[in-house]
Amino acid sequence: MEAMKGAIFDLDGVLVDTAKYHYLAWKKLADQLGIDFTEADNEQLKGVSRVRSLEILLELGGIEKDELEQSRLRELKNNWYLAFIKDMTEKELLAGAKEYLLQLREEGVKISLGSASKNAISILKSLNIYELFDEIIDGTKVANAKPDPEVFLKAAEGLGLKPNECVVFEDAQAGVQAGKSAGMYVVGIGTKENLPEADEVVAGLYQLVKS
Template sequence: MKFTDIRGFILDLDGVISNTSVLHSRAWQQIAHKVETPWHPKLSEELKGVGRMDSLNLILRRGRRRVKYSLEDKVRLTEEKNKLYIELVNKMTPDDILPGIKKFLDSLKANHYPIALASASRNAPLVLEKLQLTDYFDQIVDPAKLRKGKPDPEIFATGAKLLGLLPEECIGIEDSAVGITAINAAGETSIGIGARHVLRDAHINFADTRDLTLENIKKRL
């Protein structure tokens, strides 16, 4: 893939634009405690990029209690988690944008690259509003309209389609292993933000959002 072939960018939200993954983790930790599932960093990492119901099912599978939860019970638990998360999101400000991301988005706009958001979070539009970044995004994929969540490629394939681009014309940016898998399966170029050993399947890896620049991407391609 050549840099000159790239025509659009598709970004995840959590851990790429802002550390909302920390807020998700705080909310899920309370739910895990409620269903008596031991909480640990590995579980928090496994939940990154995963949809709401899939996250709850993962927490329940990791639990020690062999209780069968009905669909109604699960819906109630996910709604409780979402309420906790929204309370945290409402306290966000532009100061919560990760270092270098505002500058990166400015450079994409200056160079006329369309941008889509591909987040598993249904609250992504609210987060962008709190961060004052809504106007940067030409399209936002609605996860409620998708059949499958990450690592399925549907969300990133949909992002490319909404931008009117072919997958091979897009770069996807993620901080989770399941997200990188989704980008690659969609036929797009993947950029991982974070530890290389976690995001080993990414085509390009940056340890920190400060390194995410068009110039650095061009050098890596």
């Protein structure tokens, strides 16, 4: 952490809790398909792509759909999700998130987003933190979902830094694995029990803000 030149943040569960909106949208789709989908089931979708998330949902229901129908269902879910988040404001930032970003900028650390979300830019603008990022790598810029390290390697490249000069901030196991595979130090947001492979774990970014 002391040698950190670049900080790469996941979005959902690290900077803002959009997971609840994803859950509501997936739940709405599951209900329409007659699939029993719980918050516990939703844990399997954290940190993975929309394509894989739908595959998991269909697997839970024992349902098969062709690619054309899957594409339609993904679009349907995303439209519901966008409707849920359109009124999001800075008040929905997780505790300490903006303060920590401002602290890093003051310390000269470069900041990137490294998220599977394809709606990341609109969310960052809604939260009034878009201008704090030097680079944004989201789901529109990568071919491989976490735990593949592509998103974090592209973020480091975009910041002009080596992987070992960057620290990843992640709340999902797939993201932690991606960060480690990229050769980066990983700070888990959550509990050590849920993120055993992280180099260190904090409950939230607020714990890293200097008083």
